[in-house]
Amino acid sequence: MKILVIQQKMIGDVLASSVICNNLKLIYPDSQVDYLVYPFTVPVLENNPNIDNIILFEDAYRKSKLALFKFLIAIRKRKYDLVIDAYGKLESNLVVAFSGAKTRIGFYKPYTNYLYSETVKEIINPITEAGTALENRLNLLATLAPNAKLKNKPRIFLTEKEIANGKAILVKNKIDFSKKLYMISVVGSSKNKTYPFLFMAKLLDKIVEKNQAILLFNYMPSQEKEARAIFDLCQPKTQENIKINVVSGSIREFLSITYHCDALIGNEGGAVNMAKAINKPTFTIFSTWIIKEAWNSFENEKSNVSVHLKDFRPELYGQNSAKELKNEALKLYEFFIPNLLFTKLESFLENN
Structure with a gap:
């Protein structure tokens, strides 16, 4: 059987949907499982034994209708038996339509239902510790294996060489391994997903005050100015403990370094999801507009902890969901x- 899984979105989404691939190999051990993603998300999929081929949706397909048409024809020529669309937007709708697959599974939407042979309605409230982002994806497999015991946790597969390289980078930068070492997701993917700079600085001050930990910053090259602005707002003692020049050169290098950290702390996003996928404890600060119940996977109040403004100030939201107040995100911050x-953070630091 030839299977195509589609997830054309961000790193966290692609990693989450990789559980579909992992479980398809459990259900159909002899199948070929291909995964269609954007090129920049590939690092979280490398070395995954459950994915036979990674198919890239190139940016050129957006810019040229001819390039897109040729790509869609190439997909059809692969003759998939089963297509699972975890994205559900125009790009993936087109892939499903052109695929020619007999079985086409996607999420229920009244205006695209005709494209699929089976649809699944997304749940709003989580049933398990995995959270709705993962549960909804696994529900796409429900009709294929109704009684199967599915594995709900995404995994990232690091090689021994990568792990050793991460350790070598830390040794080269004279990291004191007798102290706690935390990776800090210091800047979010956008302004409305970034904990305010002064607040983040005070958080880092608290961490160093609590256990004199060494802090590493994770941020994109384009965010260096923002990361240094947060550094400048920290107390001198905190600045001494921040190794701001230890910067990952790639996502895989970030993973290899994080592997040797005691935990990851900071803004919710891809870095948090990646840390969980290599079994690192996480303390997650959710943006004021993100729905926590979707992405607070595997919380246990010990090794995986998250905080959301709505937890502390529900009256600010009234009857609105967090997402409905996206335009108010910065004001809510x-x-x-x-x-x-601080109370939850201090407890997390004691345990990790």
């Missing part, structure tokens, strides 16, 4: 003061 987080 003003209420998300560090003191609200």
